[in-house]
Amino acid sequence: MKRFLACSICFVSVLALAFWSSSPSAVEGRNLLLLDVVADVSQLDVIPSPSFAGQGPFYVPGTIFAAGTEEVVGEFHCWGFFIQGGAIGLVSQEFALFGRGKIQVQGIEDEGPRAVTGGTGDFRNVRGEMTGADLSNFPAFTVAFQLLGAGAED
Numbered sequence: 001m002k003r004f005l006a007c008s009i010c011f012v013s014v015l016a017l018a019f020w021s022s023s024p025s026a027v028e029g030r031n032l033l034l035l036d037v038v039a040d041v042s043q044l045d046v047i048p049s050p051s052f053a054g055q056g057p058f059y060v061p062g063t064i065f066a067a068g069t070e071e072v073v074g075e076f077h078c079w080g081f082f083i084q085g086g087a088i089g090l091v092s093q094e095f096a097l098f099g100r101g102k103i104q105v106q107g108i109e110d111e112g113p114r115a116v117t118g119g120t121g122d123f124r125n126v127r128g129e130m131t132g133a134d135l136s137n138f139p140a141f142t143v144a145f146q147l148l149g150a151g152a153e154d
Contacts, residue, residue: 001036001153005150007027009063010049022144024127028115030146031141031145031147031150032144032145032146032147033072033144033145033147033150034047034062034066034067034123034142034143034144034145035060035064035065035066035067035073035142035143035145036064036065036066036068036069036140036141036142037063037064037065037095037140037141037142037143038058038062038065038139038140039060039061039062039064039076039078039139039140039141040061040062040139041060041139043061044059044060044137045058045060046082047058052108052113055081055083055084055086056081056082057079057080057081058079058081058082059077059078059079060077060078060081061075061076061077061078062076062077062078062139063075063076064076064095064096064102065095067122067142070125070143071118072098074097074100075096076093076094076095076096077093077094077096078091078092078093078094079093080092080096080109081131087107087128088108088109088110089109089110090108090109091105091106091107091108091109091114092104092105092106093105093106093114093130095143096142097121097122097123100122100123101119101120101121101122101124102119102120102121102123103116103123103130103145103147104116104117104118104119104128105117105130107122112131113130113131114128114129114130114131115130115146115149116129116147117147118128122150123147123150125149125150126147126148126149126150127146127147127148127149128145128146128147130143130144130145130146131143131146132144133136
């Protein structure tokens, strides 16, 4: 069950996070954004699929914090589908940052960076990638975005 829950939380890549900040900043021509997320596993919803024995669609919400702080800056939503006995998760994620907009992400669990597929508000013109790292206090994790086009005019 722990493995199943851990897989559903969606992030285990290891990163060197020392150079990232909690708000977008220009570093070598790229905007970097670092956020901490705590998934609310008490609200994890998995719909078992009778044809795939224990696999199926899932949803888990969470709270987003400014990196390294207790300041709540947004809401997290993760949904997707487990395949191969739960070994692989296909995920879509939304990072809704209060007063700033949303960042949409898609990808395969445990397969490196995920694509930033779009956004709203301050993030309406973004493209880039997101990588996550386990904070060793499950279900909390850190995500790092490399964003291009943040704040760009239409």
